[in-house]
Amino acid sequence: MVNKTMYNMKQPELGHKIQNWRKAQGLTQEELVEKCNLNVRTLQRIEAGEVLPRSYTVKSILEVLKVDFSELNLKEDQKNQLSVLLENRKSFLKWGAIVGIVYLCLSFVEGFMEIGFYDENLSGISGLNYSLVKIGVMLTFVVFYYPIYLMGKALSDDFLKVSSLFLITLILISNINDIAVFYTNYLSVEVLLILRSVMFGIGYILIGTAFALRQKSLGTLTLVTGIFGVVTGLGFVSILLAVPALFTLTVFEILMLVMIFKVMNADGLSEGNKKKDFSTALS
Incomplete structure (x- = not known):
């Protein structure tokens, strides 16, 4: 017994x-x-x-x-221990949170540059500046999303691990391809946008679903984050709603950033005598 x-x-x-x-x-x-x-x-x-x-x-x-x-009752235990299982990866969480803020800022710069790239009337972007921003977005995205993979690994959640790795792989391929298209025009702008929208849509549906399925064990924040992820993915997949999906994507990634901060500061990861219950943090 x-x-x-x-x-x-x-x-x-x-x-x-x-x-x-x-x-x-x-x-x-x-x-x-x-x-x-x-x-x-x-x-x-x-x-x-x-x-x-x-x-x-x-x-x-x-x-x-x-x-x-x-x-x-392992439901509460599972929520409380994610931070304990990630204890020796605290630096990854810290840098993921910090770099995540940089990524969000760079993504806005990227968006404005791409408006100029796709609109001939606004074109005038140098290849060097475009490439540097694309590389910056690519690298910061990887560092930002890696803690999500670590969370999936700590929880032995293959769905969360695979979906985060899928998006990481996708951003690498997509941004390298964007730079190649900028210099060679081997793809039309329309084809490039459709391919990117559909593939990232699938990725966000997957990771959003992975978060939503964790609601019972990790709390309300993961459910809300998951819902925004799925809505974002559906918007991108539909193509017609890709522009509104950019706004839900921003909310989704801000919620992910909040989640990483909360895990980083939860019981077992906090410094000094500051203690927090991870289950309460995400509920």
């Missing part, structure tokens, strides 16, 4: 407990994962305290190990 003192169990304590229960049942890791329909690597990372598993994963493990799950 699991007693109430385990309500706030944290990693690596949870992993050690699972390991002890498994050994008490005389099961190897291979035997346990076979009964739980998991892979060995996942169980190894859980027992080592590297990731905080989802509640249904723990429930399936405890059922096989004949441990009562009813008093082990």
